[in-house]
Each structure stands twice: as structure tokens, then as C-alpha cells.
Amino acid sequence: MPYHLFKCSESIPEREKHAVIKGEGEDLTSALPLGYLNTIPGSISERGCAYCGAKHVIGTPMKDVIHMSHGPVGCTYDTWQTKRYISDNDNFQLKYTFATDMKEQHIVFGAEKQLKKNILEAFAAFPEMKRMTLYQTCASALIGDDINAIADEVMEEMPDVDIFVCNSPGFGGPSQSGGHHKINIAWINQKVGTVEPEITSDYVINYVGEYNIQGDQEVMQDFFKQMGIQILSTFTGNGSYDELRGMHRAHLNVLECARSAEYICNELRVRYGIPRLDIDGFGHEAMAASLRKVGMFFGIEDRAEAIIERESARWKPELDWYKARLTNKKVCLWPGGSKLWHWANVIHEEMGIDVVSVYTKFGHQQDMEKGVSRCEIGALAIDDPNELEGMEAIETLEPDIIFTGKRPGEVAKKVRVPYLNAHAYHNGPWKGWEGWVRFARDIYNGIYSPIHKLSLLDISKDEIPTNVGFETQRMLSDVNLSDEIKNSPTLREYSGKYDCLKGLREKTYPEYLTKKVSEAV
Amino acid sequence: MDEVTKDRIEQLIDYIMKKCLWQFHSRTWDRERQNENILGMTTQILCDEPVTAESLEDKCYWVDAVYLADAYKKRYPWLTGMEKPEIKSLMQDVKKRLDHLTITGSLNEELNDPLY
Numbered sequence: 001m002p003y004h005l006f007k008c009s010e011s012i013p014e015r016e017k018h019a020v021i022k023g024e025g026e027d028l029t030s031a032l033p034l035g036y037l038n039t040i041p042g043s044i045s046e047r048g049c050a051y052c053g054a055k056h057v058i059g060t061p062m063k064d065v066i067h068m069s070h071g072p073v074g075c076t077y078d079t080w081q082t083k084r085y086i087s088d089n090d091n092f093q094l095k096y097t098f099a100t101d102m103k104e105q106h107i108v109f110g111a112e113k114q115l116k117k118n119i120l121e122a123f124a125a126f127p128e129m130k131r132m133t134l135y136q137t138c139a140s141a142l143i144g145d146d147i148n149a150i151a152d153e154v155m156e157e158m159p160d161v162d163i164f165v166c167n168s169p170g171f172g173g174p175s176q177s178g179g180h181h182k183i184n185i186a187w188i189n190q191k192v193g194t195v196e197p198e199i200t201s202d203y204v205i206n207y208v209g210e211y212n213i214q215g216d217q218e219v220m221q222d223f224f225k226q227m228g229i230q231i232l233s234t235f236t237g238n239g240s241y242d243e244l245r246g247m248h249r250a251h252l253n254v255l256e257c258a259r260s261a262e263y264i265c266n267e268l269r270v271r272y273g274i275p276r277l278d279i280d281g282f283g284h285e286a287m288a289a290s291l292r293k294v295g296m297f298f299g300i301e302d303r304a305e306a307i308i309e310r311e312s313a314r315w316k317p318e319l320d321w322y323k324a325r326l327t328n329k330k331v332c333l334w335p336g337g338s339k340l341w342h343w344a345n346v347i348h349e350e351m352g353i354d355v356v357s358v359y360t361k362f363g364h365q366q367d368m369e370k371g372v373s374r375c376e377i378g379a380l381a382i383d384d385p386n387e388l389e390g391m392e393a394i395e396t397l398e399p400d401i402i403f404t405g406k407r408p409g410e411v412a413k414k415v416r417v418p419y420l421n422a423h424a425y426h427n428g429p430w431k432g433w434e435g436w437v438r439f440a441r442d443i444y445n446g447i448y449s450p451i452h453k454l455s456l457l458d459i460s461k462d463e464i465p466t467n468v469g470f471e472t473q474r475m476l477s478d479v480n481l482s483d484e485i486k487n488s489p490t491l492r493e494y495s496g497k498y499d500c501l502k503g504l505r506e507k508t509y510p511e512y513l514t515k516k517v518s519e520a521v
Numbered sequence: 522m523d524e525v526t527k528d529r530i531e532q533l534i535d536y537i538m539k540k541c542l543w544q545f546h547s548r549t550w551d552r553e554r555q556n557e558n559i560l561g562m563t564t565q566i567l568c569d570e571p572v573t574a575e576s577l578e579d580k581c582y583w584v585d586a587v588y589l590a591d592a593y594k595k596r597y598p599w600l601t602g603m604e605k606p607e608i609k610s611l612m613q614d615v616k617k618r619l620d621h622l623t624i625t626g627s628l629n630e631e632l633n634d635p636l637y
Binding site: 027028029030032034036181185251252259262263266269273274275276277278279280286289292293296297345364365366369370373374 | 538539540542543545546547551576577578580581583584585587588621622623626627628629630631637
């Protein structure tokens with residue numbers, strides 16, 4: 001077994017089975033870390049809790065909803081605006097955070113009255129909002145507050161509102177993944193099938209497991225609309241509460257995340273006979289494959305091919321410009337969840353970057369199966385790492401850059417390794433052809449930023465060089481490139497707009513006659 | 522099994538592992554169904570046999586199978602030079618290997634969990 005025990009974890013021998021090095025000739029039957037188990041006491045993990053997973057990751061991207069946490073105000077701290085789940089609803093769900101502010105007196109005497117008061121106040125403060133999600137927390141669950149009863153009471157008094165109850169207190173699972181699971185299944189059980197949607201196309205999909213980080217959903221939505229496909233709902237990025245109640249009428253579930261998002265698709269398959277197709281939205285080849293597959297399913301692959309041809313021709317020369325400058329750079333791919341496998345292979349193939357380590361904080365062994373099989377030989381795979389293990393890995397592997405969340409990212413910065421926020425991109429969207437070039441540009445900017453070179457100096461002991469003049473990223477990145485690449489007439493830097501989403505929301509799309517209409521004609 | 526066949530199986534498996542997602546559904550019952558249907562249809566396509574996709578679910582298998590067969594033909598020119606019985610035999614071995622990696626030999630402890 002190629003298990004790897006970190007030096008810093010020698011006093012926690014159980015940790016050995018949570019890390020493996022993918023060796024030559026080894027496969028998933030010998031190299032797979034344990035995963036999705038309770039964090040080992042003494043090993044301080046970077047995980048979020050089940051409430052965080054339910055509210056922050058899955059629920060909050062819904063755009064036309066008052067998201068109310070029933071608990072201490074502190075519970076909302078870690079969920080407030082830490083991800084850039086934007087929406088075309090003026091970002092309501094990002095701008096406002098609601099909590100019932102439970103205090104000691106509520107723990108002693110119960111907080112149901114407080115909850116009802118807060119619900120009514122929130123609806124009164126935002127009268128245009130008629131939908132709410134109520135999230136249980138550890139505090140309110142432990143004292144047994146019946147939030148379902150309060151929700152029913154309010155809905156009886158206010159027939160025009162609808163409330164979804166998400167019973168996923170923080171202790172409801174080993175990590176945030178437990179919360180993903182609970183909210184997904186609760187949504188299927190409580191809400192799907194309670195609204196009949198208007199069907200406007202012959203080709204109707206649910207887009208599941210997409211959270212619209214920096215506009216990713218809107219990029220994909222644009223492609224689907226160009227193909228004449230109706231997105232009945234997106235679960236949950238830029239998604240509307242009532243659209244998500246009508247998921248049962250789609251013809252196909254297009255799935256782009258893992259695990260809990262799978263459960264919702266599997267349930268839709270069992271209950272409503274809607275099949276599921278797994279896709280990848282990151283990377284040029286993966287994007288092309290995804291659109292091609294969805295197009296083939298509906299028999300409209302020509303529409304997909306037209307997009308693929310146009311987008312590839314437009315963006316490939318720019319991706320290759322970055323590839324020439326990023327080849328053989330090393331990355332620790334530590335994104336937390338599904339991006340470890342979304343990116344592990346495609347970064348290597350399309351940008352030339354070597355993935356020297358993958359990790360997941362809350363993923364299951366299934367996520368690691370995908371990650372380990374997609375990364376190259378020699379990569380270190382870690383489940384639920386603690387901060388010291390992360391530091392040791394950085395010192396050993398010496399990556400040129402890290403893709404991770406802001407907490408471990410800030411730690412990496414202290415040892416002068418640049419990082420990109422893989423949870424909430426700095427300059428996304430990163431999906432689609434253009435998005436993938438933007439990602440390459442951000443990696444390039446991170447690795448070759450002259451400021452990082454300066455930060456490697458320790459001014460307390462290093463001599464500050466005075467013979468080095470002004471340096472640009474280009475001077476640093478091109479120093480070893482051939483003239484052929486440096487002066488290539490075809491390769492070019494990213495030439496898209498600063499805000500590549502601008503215009504998408506007002507865009508008009510080709511109108512395709514539906515079968516009903518065309519038959520009538 | 523000769524070395525050439527072993528090498529070819531590993532090439533075909535490597536493509537699935539790096540580029541596909543369908544082989545990693547969350548439970549054994551799901552993986553068995555995916556591997557069986559998609560690799561079965563891929564074999565039929567590679568052997569120029571007609572594929573019937575009657576249900577919507579079959580259509581999803583068919584989509585992944587068409588995509589895989591196309592990729593195999595483009596990446597592995599030796600495949601197009603093989604006789605149909607040879608392709609069938611090779612694809613059976615690929616399925617055995619994939620079943621081993623993702624189901625029977627898998628270290629994933631959640632594969633047989635009866636609950637989500």
C-alpha cells in the first residue's frame with residue numbers, strides 16, 4: 001500500500017490511511033485514501049460543518065429566496081459572502097444574510113417564538129420576496145425547536161409565501177458533505193413536483209451541481225440557449241426557487257458535480273424516469289465533449305458542433321500562449337471538493353502543468369477515485385488534511401502555485417507560494433472556452449507576478465539586489481522560451497473583456513420551432 | 522494474456538479513467554449497470570453493429586458509448602486494424618479490468634452502502 005504518513009502526523013498514526021502517493025504501476029485497488037470519516041481527534045481539519053454545506057454550498061445560490069438560519073448569529077459568519085455565487089437577481093442572495101440571533105436565554109427557554117418573529121420581519125422587510133429557506137443549526141436542533149411547525153404556521157397565515165425547511169444542523173455529518181446530502185434529499189421530498197413549469201422547448205434539461213461561481217452557470221446557460229435547449233432549473237446556482245420545484249418535467253438531468261448532486265439525479269430517475277448524463281465544464285476538450293453529448297442525446301449535435309468550432313477557433317491560440325509559459329510548472333490542486341477531478345487531468349493536458357498533489361476536505365472516496373485516476377504518477381493525494389500536513393506537503397513538493405480556499409491559501413502565502421482561490425475565483429468565470437483561458441491567465445499572473453519573486457527575499461538577512469532593474473511578468477515567463485514561440489504570429493494573450501458576462505443577460509437567441517408548433521404549421 | 526494485449530487494455534482503460542466520469546457512479550449497482558451498458562454499446566459501435574437505444578436511459582448510455590468509440594478510433598489506430606472477434610474479445614477484457622478497478626477490487630468502502 002502506498003500510504004503516506006506525514007512527519008507532523010506521526011503521533012496520529014490513523015492519518016496514514018488518509019494520504020497516498022500514486023506510484024508507478026499502482027491503481028485504484030492499491031492507491032486510494034480513506035475518506036468521509038469523522039475527523040480524527042487531535043488532527044485539526046479544515047472542514048466545514050453540515051449546516052455550512054447545506055446553506056452555504058447548496059442552498060444559498062438560490063437567488064429569489066430569503067435564506068434564514070435559525071441559530072446564533074455566529075453561524076452565519078462563515079457563510080456570509082465567502083463564495084461568489086452571483087445571480088441575475090441583483091445578487092440578493094449575496095447581499096443579505098438572515099439569522100434569528102439565538103442567545104443564551106433562547107437556549108434555556110426555546111427560540112420558536114423568536115424564529116416566527118424573525119420570519120415575519122424578514123418577509124415584511126422584503127415584501128417582493130415570497131420564498132424562504134429555513135436552516136437548522138446545532139443550537140436550535142439540540143434544544144428541539146420545531147422549525148417545521150413554525151414554517152407551517154407562517155404559511156397558513158401568509159398563503160402567498162412558501163417556505164422550505166432544511167434540517168441539517170452542523171453536527172449532522174462528518175463534514176459539509178452531510179449537509180449537501182440532506183438538503184438535496186429534502187428538496188426532492190418536499191418541493192419537487194409542487195409547481196408545473198412552462199415548457200417552451202422540445203429539449204428540456206435540469207442543470208444539476210452548478211453553483212454559478214463568478215458566472216459559470218451563465219456561461220453554460222448561454223451555450224445551452226444557443227442550442228435551443230430550455231434549462232428548466234439550475235440546482236442551485238442562479239436558480240429560482242419555483243423553477244427548482246418543477247424539476248420533474250425535464251427530459252434530461254445534466255450533472256456536473258458529485259455525490260449529493262448524484263443523489264438528486266438518481267431520485268429524479270427513479271421517481272420521474274429522467275435519465276442522467278455526467279459532464280465536465282472545465283477545459284476546451286471537456287467542454288466540447290459535454291455539448292456534443294447533450295446535443296447527441298437530443299439529436300441536435302449540429303448545433304453543438306457549430307459552437308465548438310467557433311469557440312475553439314477563437315480561444316485555442318490564447319490557451320496555447322499560456323500553455324507555452326506554464327508547461328512543467330507544479331501545482332498543488334487543493335480545491336476542497338469536486339474540482340480536484342474536474343481539473344486534475346485537463347490542467348495537465350491543456351496547460352502543461354504538473355499536478356503534484358490533490359486533496360479534498362470533504363469529498364468521499366469516490367471523489368478521490370476520480371482525482372487519483374486523473375492525476376499523474378507521483379502525485380500525493382490527501383483526504384481531510386490538517387494545516388501542518390498542508391505545510392509539510394508544500395515544503396516537500398515545492399509547488400509553483402496552489403489552487404485552494406482562502407484559509408489554506410493565506411497560509412500558503414506566508415511561505416511565499418502564490419495561490420488562486422479555487423472556491424470563489426478571483427477573476428472568473430472559468431467555465432467555457434473563454435473561461436478556461438481566463439483561468440490560464442490567472443495562473444500565469446499568479447506564478448509570474450514579480451511581487452512573489454520579491455517576497456522570497458528575507459530582508460532581515462538577504463542582501464537586496466540593486467543591480468536588477470524593473471521586471472515584468474513577460475520578462476520572467478519568456479526567459480527560456482524559443483524565439484519561435486516568443487514571436488509566434490498565432491499565439492496571443494487573453495483578449496477577452498474584463499467582464500465577459502456583460503451582455504449575456506440581454507442577449508437574444510435563435511428561435512427554433514418546437515415540434516408541436518412545427519407540426520401545426 | 523500476451524504483453525501487447527495487456528498494453529492495449531491499459532491504454533483503453535487509461536482513457537476511460539482520465540476522460541470519463543460514468544464509471545464512478547456512487548454505488549456498486551450503479552457502476553455495474555454503467556460499465557455493462559456503455560462498454561457493451563461501445564463494442565457494438567466498434568464492430569459496426571446496430572445499437573438500439575429504446576429508453577431515455579439507453580440514450581444516455583449510447584451517447585457515452587458513441588463518444589468513447591470515436592475517441593478510441595482516433596487515438597488508437599491499431600484498433601481499426603483489428604478483426605471484429607478480436608475487438609469483442611479485447612473489449613470483454615477491458616470490461617473485466619474496469620469492473621475490477623471500480624467494483625470488485627475497489628477500496629471504496631461506500632460502494633455497497635444500502636443508503637445514500
